[in-house]
Amino acid sequence: MYTRDELKDIVNRAIRNLNFDDEAPVLYEPVKYLLTSNGKRIRPVMTLMACNLFTDKVENAILPALGLEIFHNFTLVHDDIMDNAALRRGNQALHVKWDMNQAILSGDVMAFIANDCIAHAPAETLRDVIMIFNEVAIGVCKGQQMDMDFEKTKYVSEDDYLRMVELKTAVLFAGALKIGAIIGGAGEADADLLYSFGRNLGLAFQIKDDILDVYGDPGVFGKKIGGDIILNKKTILLIKAFELASGENLRTLQAQFALAEFDTDDKIKTVMSVFDEIGVRKHTEKIAFDYVKGAFASVERLNIDPLRKEPLLTLAHDLIVRSR
Numbered sequence: 001m002y003t004r005d006e007l008k009d010i011v012n013r014a015i016r017n018l019n020f021d022d023e024a025p026v027l028y029e030p031v032k033y034l035l036t037s038n039g040k041r042i043r044p045v046m047t048l049m050a051c052n053l054f055t056d057k058v059e060n061a062i063l064p065a066l067g068l069e070i071f072h073n074f075t076l077v078h079d080d081i082m083d084n085a086a087l088r089r090g091n092q093a094l095h096v097k098w099d100m101n102q103a104i105l106s107g108d109v110m111a112f113i114a115n116d117c118i119a120h121a122p123a124e125t126l127r128d129v130i131m132i133f134n135e136v137a138i139g140v141c142k143g144q145q146m147d148m149d150f151e152k153t154k155y156v157s158e159d160d161y162l163r164m165v166e167l168k169t170a171v172l173f174a175g176a177l178k179i180g181a182i183i184g185g186a187g188e189a190d191a192d193l194l195y196s197f198g199r200n201l202g203l204a205f206q207i208k209d210d211i212l213d214v215y216g217d218p219g220v221f222g223k224k225i226g227g228d229i230i231l232n233k234k235t236i237l238l239i240k241a242f243e244l245a246s247g248e249n250l251r252t253l254q255a256q257f258a259l260a261e262f263d264t265d266d267k268i269k270t271v272m273s274v275f276d277e278i279g280v281r282k283h284t285e286k287i288a289f290d291y292v293k294g295a296f297a298s299v300e301r302l303n304i305d306p307l308r309k310e311p312l313l314t315l316a317h318d319l320i321v322r323s324r
Helices: 004-016 025-035 042-052 059-083 100-118 123-150 158-184 188-215 236-244 247-256 264-278 280-300 306-320
Strands: none
Touching: 004 042, 004 059, 004 306, 025 059, 025 100, 042 059, 042 158, 042 188, 042 306, 059 100, 059 123, 059 158, 100 123, 123 158, 158 188, 158 236, 188 236, 188 280, 188 306, 236 247, 236 264, 236 280, 247 264, 264 280, 280 306
16 A cells, blocks of 8 residues: 555656646646645545555556646635635745736636546546536535625524535545545445545534634744634634624624724734634534544445555544644
């Protein structure tokens, strides 16, 4: 079996070996810039890891795995534009380093490069792989729409939030694992269990991301801390805060999120003080941990040698205790 680092090396080599059309170098320069930045490669490694559960020959899964990584990065380009985020992985976002039009166009071409990579799945699995990929891609778009809609909605329930996260983040984890399993020769039951593992892990991952946006180290996290607070985003922390707060704390939250103009640092400090006082971090970390337990349960049910499951369990653990 391959180690996670070995699989990440395979992905990085594949990215370095990508051939881009010389006819439009300006179009591809932002693509190269983003793909060679300090990405964690979680999704393509998951694809190869899932394939490796059932076969030691992962070659057939490399290009589809690459397609999932490129698609993920394509969504990040548009996310950064929509969120007006200046940084991505500690570097300038594409629309900042270049301009808005270039970022949109270079982001768009990444979607088609991703499709080209996905189309290299083995013939006997191609239909299933394409159907899963398209379902995932549509789900991600629906999740992003829900996220945008939440910005205009006064109240968002925890269930609504979790459904948005499932679509925007978790289905890509789930789809990456299921695609790798299918290419590796998994049966339907095991492929579905890996989808469930990815769904649960993806939900935990995004909740952890919300926590890091408030409590992370900006030098490690790669983004300005408190960005979600500034944007009034309905994260799980904010939803739980409004659920738990009362009295002066509730009035403070209501006042802060009603402001049309404000000093960003003051707002972040004020909201974080309320979060700390009512224990929001503890409550949200418990939700994330419950999803990790669900992920572990799916792995335990896989009909394979327990030793081959260890990398997935280690991955799940590392993603929930990460600092970036």
